[in-house]
Each structure stands twice: as structure tokens, then as C-alpha cells.
Amino acid sequence: MSRRWELDALRGLMLVLMTLTHLPTRLSYPLGHTFGFVSAAEGFVLLSGFMAGLVYSQRGRRQGAAAMRHGLWRRAGVIYLCHLVLLLLLFGVFAGLAQRLGQLDVSNLIGHYLEDPRAAWLQALALLYQPALLDVLPMYVLFMLASPWLLCHGLRHGWGGILAGSVLLWVAAQFGLGEALHALMMQGLGLPVRPEDSGSFVLFAWQFLWVLGLWMGAESASRQLQPPRFPRWMVHAAVLVATACFFWRHAVGHAPFGTDATLNLLFDKWHLGPLRLLNLLALMVVVMHFGPALRAALPRPHGLETLGRASLSVFNAHLVIVLAVLTLFGGNPALRPPWADAMLLALCFLLLWAVARAVQARPATAGGQPAAWPGQLTSGASR
16 A cells, blocks of 8 residues: 555644644744644544554454554554653653753653652553653553554454444543542552643543544555545534634633633543534544545645654654753743744754654665664554
8 A cells, every 4th residue: 555645744744733832932822722622632643543543454454463463562562662761861861950950840740750759760660650741652552552452343343332432431531530540540559649640631531532543544444545425514514613613712712711610621631521522523524525635736745744754753852852942941931032932943843854854764674675663663554
């Protein structure tokens, strides 16, 4: 199967938006939630699930369930190793340097580690402690570990039961399932890991995006990637919802209902609130419906495609850059002149581009095939 460059470009766009949001500059707030009350993280998880379903379902059909299972678990191991490297940098380099420089922004990210470094290390290795900014890869590890069973069941028995169970878990997450299970687990293990130290993403809510993407990828592989046909009423409704949320977001800011915390939960990011999910699904329908026409009409975005092809490596590099900036310059861009923001952004994207190019310039193996790099183990081409 030829590579689908538009999927790489979409992943590249998500990486750019995440970088603009995480890097502390004057653009962080206005460019966060660019397309409505949805962040780049939702799109990235959905796309990643889609690519996993597409690539590994094809591998399962060609080589069997064992090969598919091995590939997914190998991928999970690579992501876990990347997470360990980021932890080493955060705890071993940036934490000490931030304390010497008096930068509280990094210290506030790792309060649990500063209170008890040894316990925090052990809990981080077990994915129980997830410092802020470093809570995405652990979620991916768990999703990858569960994917072989989901794909095997879906390919053999259909996806109806899996999707229904995923929706039920998402509903339960809206009523505190994640928090309740966390409290029970910490009490049973006797660990003092606070909920806020266990990652911002509520796993039982965000699993729905992964399962949805996994199903769509597997279905796309089985029908040779033919785009779905949505009813006209659904397209019109999706355009209406996406347009309304876009203008609403840029009119009022990130809090759709101002200071009303109860109503804002409907758009909550970490629990993937119901109206936030509606906004995301509307954008998904719009992109899938109009995407083929846009793909034919617009010039090919080679820069985004390059970043998306090396998504894991670029994602890790952007986190290292963000931590370095927080450590050296702090998280308040108002303390720096505007030209410093411009220089930070230019240098950041130059480094991310260099990382992506280095990943794709890997040497060939003896058999003539390119050697696999971590950032390309689930690229847009099937193996």
C-alpha cells in the first residue's frame, strides 16, 4: 500500500499545534484550541489509533495474530523506553538545574518527585506517577498493550461490542470512574500518589478516541481505504457544530461558559466532556467529507508531512525543548520581549525539522530496506 501523505500531514499539523500550545510564548493562549473547544491532543490520539488499526490489522491478516501482537507490544516497548528517557532528563537534568536557577515553573511540575525522589522514581517506572507534560506517552503504552486483544476480537467477531463497551466506559468516566478506581488502587497499594500526580488525562474517557480510531483504521484497511459516505444531514449538522464552536471559542476564550465551572465540565478536556466530544466528532466528519476535495485542490504541505512521518521522535523532541525553555527562561512570556518569543519559536521548529529529517535519513540495512527508527514504527505505510 502506498503511503498516505495526507495522514502524515495531519499528524504534523497536530504536532505543530501542540508545540505552539506547550512552548511558553505569547502565542500559546490564542493558538490553543485553534479549531474550537478541541485541542491537538484529541486529534493526535484519534489519528494514532487509526494508524495502529490500519497498519496492524493488515499485518494480522497477512502474517497472523502473533505477528500483529508482537508488533504492537514492540511498539509499546519503544514508547515506554522513550518515556524513560524523558523521565531521566526531567528528574536528572532539568529538575536540578531549575532549582539552581530558581525556576519554579519546572519545580511545580514535579512536586511529588521533590518530596520523595526514590518513591517517585519507582512509581514513575510503574506508570503510577506521571509528571505534567509527561503523561501522554504512558497513556499510549497502555493503549498499545490493549490493542492486540481489541484488534483480534474486532477482526474475528466484529466491533459492535467493543464500541459499545468503550462508550460505556466513557460515560462512566464522566461520573468519576477514573478517580474512584485511582483512590481504591492507591489505598490498596498504600501509595501516596495524588490524582493530580497520576496524569491529567482520564484514561477511561480517552480510551474512546483510541478505540474509535482503531476501529476506523481496521475498517479502512478491509475496504481498501475508500472514504466513508456520510448522510447529507450529518454533514450539514457537523459543519454547523464545528463553525459554531470555532467562533464561540475565539469570541469567549478557552472557558466556554466563563466562570461557571459546572457548565464548563461539558467541554472539559481531561474527562473528554460530552460537548467537547461532539465538537471533535463534528470536526472529524467535516475533515473526512471534504478532505478528498481539499487534498486535490491544495498544495501538498511537505513540511507538515515531514514532521508527521517522524511523529514519535518529533513529539519527544518538542517535550525536551519545552522543558529546556521552562528551565532556562521560565513560563511567563510577559517577562521576555516579543522578539525573544519569535526567536524561541524559530529555533524550536528548526530543531524539530532537523530531528524529523535525521529520522528519515536513516541508513539502509543490508537488505536494502531502511532501518527502523522509533519515530516511524507506525508510519502511514503498511509493512
